[in-house]
Amino acid sequence: MEYNIKANSISKNGASIAIGEKNISFGITSESEVVFPNPAELFLGSFAACILKNIERFSNVMKFTYAGADIMVKATRTNAPPKMTDIVYELTIYSDDSRLNVNLLKKNIEKFGTIYNTIKLSCKISSTIRVIESSANTINE
Numbered sequence: 001m002e003y004n005i006k007a008n009s010i011s012k013n014g015a016s017i018a019i020g021e022k023n024i025s026f027g028i029t030s031e032s033e034v035v036f037p038n039p040a041e042l043f044l045g046s047f048a049a050c051i052l053k054n055i056e057r058f059s060n061v062m063k064f065t066y067a068g069a070d071i072m073v074k075a076t077r078t079n080a081p082p083k084m085t086d087i088v089y090e091l092t093i094y095s096d097d098s099r100l101n102v103n104l105l106k107k108n109i110e111k112f113g114t115i116y117n118t119i120k121l122s123c124k125i126s127s128t129i130r131v132i133e134s135s136a137n138t139i140n141e
Contacts, residue, residue, distance in 0.1 A: 017042075044073045044087070050115035051091065058108045066095035067134035075123075086124045094134035102129050 009015035014032040016023045026042055027033030037045065048071045055069050069092060076086040093100065106129055110116060119125065 040075070040077065040084070043084070044075055046115050047087065047119060048073050048089070050113045051089065051109055054109045054113050054116075055093065055105065057112075058105055062099065062101065062104065062108075064095065064097040064100040066093050066097065066100065069093045084119075084123050086126070087119065089125070089127050091127060091129045093129070093131050095131055096133050096135055100131060102131060105129075 006018040007015060008018075009028055012029060014025055014036060015028045016025045024042070025036045027036040027038050051071055052069055055066070059066055071092075072090045074088045075084045077083065078085055093102075093105075106127070110120075116125070
C-alpha cells in the first residue's frame with residue numbers, strides 16, 4: 001500500500017497539503033501559525049485520526065455500536081534534538097453497547113494503527129480511555 005500527497009508553500013506566508021480533493025492549510029511562519037496548524041499539530045492530528053479511524057473500523061469487526069468519540073492529544077517536545085518524546089492521549093467513547101470491550105479495542109488500535117505503530121518506534125505513548133453512556137451525554141462536535 002502506498003500513500004501520496006502534494007504540498008506547497010509561499011515564502012514568508014503559509015503552506016498547504018493537497019490530499020484527495022481537499023487542501024489543508026498550515027503555518028510555516030510565526031504569523032501564519034497563529035491562524036493555521038503548525039507541522040507538529042498536523043502530526044498529532046494524524047495520530048488522532050488514526051485512532052478514530054480504527055475505532056470505526058473495529059466497531060464493525062468487534063460488533064459494537066457507538067455514537068461518537070473525542071480524543072485529546074498532548075505531546076512533549078525536546079529542543080536538542082527537536083523531536084517528540086512523549087505522547088499522551090485521552091479518548092472518550094460514547095456508547096451504551098455492552099459489547100464494547102475497551103481492553104481489546106485498545107490492543108487492536110495499538111496493533112493495527114499505521115500511524116500509531118510508526119510513532120511508537122520513536123516516542124513513548126500513554127493513554128486513558130473511558131466510555132460514557134451516549135444516551136446520557138452530548139457528544140462534542
